[in-house]
Amino acid sequence: MWDFETDPEYQKELDWADEFVREEVEPLDLAFPHQQFVPLDGKRREAIDPLKEEVRRRGLWATHLGADLGGQGYGQLKLALLNEILGRSQWAPIIFGCQAPDTGNAEIIAHYGTEEQKRRYLRPLLEGELFSCYSMTEPHAGADPTMFTTSAVRDGDDWVINGWKFFSSNAATASFLIVMVVTNPEVSAYQGMSMFLVPTDTPGVKIERNIGLYGEGADAGSHALIHYDNVRVPAEALLGGEGQAFAIAQTRLGGGRIHHAMRTIGLSRKALDMMCERALSRETQGSRLSDKQFVQGYIADSYAQLLQFRLMVLYTAWEIDKYNDYKVVRKDIAAVKVVMPTVLHDIAWRAMQVHGALGVTNEVPFLGMVTGAAVMGLADGPTEVHKTTVAKQVLRDYRPAEGTWPSEWIPAKREAAQAKYAQFLEHEVGNL
Numbered sequence: 060m061w062d063f064e065t066d067p068e069y070q071k072e073l074d075w076a077d078e079f080v081r082e083e084v085e086p087l088d089l090a091f092p093h094q095q096f097v098p099l100d101g102k103r104r105e106a107i108d109p110l111k112e113e114v115r116r117r118g119l120w121a122t123h124l125g126a127d128l129g130g131q132g133y134g135q136l137k138l139a140l141l142n143e144i145l146g147r148s149q150w151a152p153i154i155f156g157c158q159a160p161d162t163g164n165a166e167i168i169a170h171y172g173t174e175e176q177k178r179r180y181l182r183p184l185l186e187g188e189l190f191s192c193y194s195m196t197e198p199h200a201g202a203d204p205t206m207f208t209t210s211a212v213r214d215g216d217d218w219v220i221n222g223w224k225f226f227s228s229n230a231a232t233a234s235f236l237i238v239m240v241v242t243n244p245e246v247s248a249y250q251g252m253s254m255f256l257v258p259t260d261t262p263g264v265k266i267e268r269n270i271g272l273y274g275e276g277a278d279a280g281s282h283a284l285i286h287y288d289n290v291r292v293p294a295e296a297l298l299g300g301e302g303q304a305f306a307i308a309q310t311r312l313g314g315g316r317i318h319h320a321m322r323t324i325g326l327s328r329k330a331l332d333m334m335c336e337r338a339l340s341r342e343t344q345g346s347r348l349s350d351k352q353f354v355q356g357y358i359a360d361s362y363a364q365l366l367q368f369r370l371m372v373l374y375t376a377w378e379i380d381k382y383n384d385y386k387v388v389r390k391d392i393a394a395v396k397v398v399m400p401t402v403l404h405d406i407a408w409r410a411m412q413v414h415g416a417l418g419v420t421n422e423v424p425f426l427g428m429v430t431g432a433a434v435m436g437l438a439d440g441p442t443e444v445h446k447t448t449v450a451k452q453v454l455r456d457y458r459p460a461e462g463t464w465p466s467e468w469i470p471a472k473r474e475a476a477q478a479k480y481a482q483f484l485e486h487e488v489g490n491l
């Protein structure tokens with residue numbers, strides 16, 4: 060059965076979330092800018108806690124984890140519909156307990172963690188009381204994890220970690236780090252790397268710099284360059300089995316990528332809304348911008364691009380729920396990841412252009428969105444690598460042609476068709 064309608068009961072929740080985010084949450088982006096990942100204290104806690112409580116009462120808190128993993132069990136499709144509302148605001152995912160990178164980190168601890176690891180890290184993470192960091196990329200290598208050199212060496216009951224990690228988001232405010240390291244250099248990286256849960260205050264964890272994105276202040280960076288300098292952790296810090304890092308990373312990134320895509324729908328929609336309002340509001344050379352065909356083209360292209368992307372994301376979310384296995388849906392998750400930066404970039408760019416000079420100022424959000432689109436083309440793996448994944452997966456369904464000519468080569472097909480319908484064709488020729 061094919062159905063594009065939202066269950067009316069859930070639609071009520073979405074309508075509530077939409078109003079709640081616009082009225083209560085979006086103002087936080089301006090009242091407490093860039094402070095989402097700073098642990099709460101004093102007045103900020105007074106402002107934030109009641110909002111989280113309201114979301115909890117509504118049953119919309121931490122909807123990203125399945126019931127078997129201690130979450131609401133809403134599944135990815137419902138989460139997609141919610142996330143596209145949350146995408147409008149930087150604070151909204153925090154208020155709804157489903158912010159990246161904590162969602163992906165919670166997911167892998169839920170999947171692979173021991174009971175003790177879940178008690179220590181997952182529970183407080185789901186409560187929204189602490190933050191986490193995923194520390195994988197290294198200064199000399201990102202897209203190719205087989206090049207990572209940060210290692211953990213066994214020493215009695217402990218492991219000792221040494222090396223450098225780059226762009227470890229939120230390390231400065233996270234309570235713990237999930238670090239991917241080489242534990243067995245003798246075998247292939249796919250079998251020789253492991254993940255560790257490392258409290259950020261462990262001796263030897265040295266944040267050398269917090270790197271900022273373009274446009275952020277020199278002291279506002281949140282992507283850490285970390286030196287792991289003889290960091291000693293007990294054997295219980297290992298997440299999953301030894302050598303399981305690649306499998307764990309795939310579990311994590313599958314969810315993370317599709318969740319970003321869901322929120323990108325919301326952000327792109329915000330740009331489209333602003334473009335349309337501006338087009339109807341501004342007049343030049345005798346008519347409104349909305350009457351100019353160029354601007355109509357911007358609006359039509361943006362609407363169509365967003366609709367295509369939204370359907371693609373919803374379909375992929377539906378597939379994840381159906382198969383309950385990111386690996387099976389890998390091709391479509393990668394395809395979503397490939398398309399995502401372009402959709403946001405194109406719509407934000409057109410909206411910016413329609414706003415004229417105001418469009419490029421820090422009084423509207425467009426350049427932030429454009430930078431965000433560039434980030435999406437890199438974070439969780441560069442677009443090129445995802446395109447390669449899509450192509451490899453697509454090619455699995457094909458075989459080489461037998462012989463020199465393509466299987467759709469018309470002369471051969473014509474000959475076969477004429478042979479198949481020979482009796483009718485002879486009759487037709489005879490009648491000519």
Ligand SMILES: Cc1cc2nc3c(=O)[nH]c(=O)nc-3n(C[C@H](O)[C@H](O)[C@H](O)COP(=O)(O)OP(=O)(O)OC[C@H]3O[C@@H](n4cnc5c(N)ncnc54)[C@H](O)[C@@H]3O)c2cc1C
Pocket residue numbers: 160192193194195196199200201202203225226227228229282434437438439440441442443444447
């Ligand atoms: C905002 C942001 C947040 C991030 N957060 C985290 C985090 O929390 N934790 C973490 O571990 N990492 C994080 N990253 C790092 C991110 O995962 C890496 O940037 C990404 O994997 C690419 O690695 P790299 O930057 O080293 O680029 P490289 O691997 O050096 O690649 C550079 C470029 O080379 C090209 N290229 C690379 N491989 C191929 C290929 N196979 N085929 C064709 N072209 C290719 C692409 O154009 C690519 O952009 C974050 C990045 C950003 C921008």
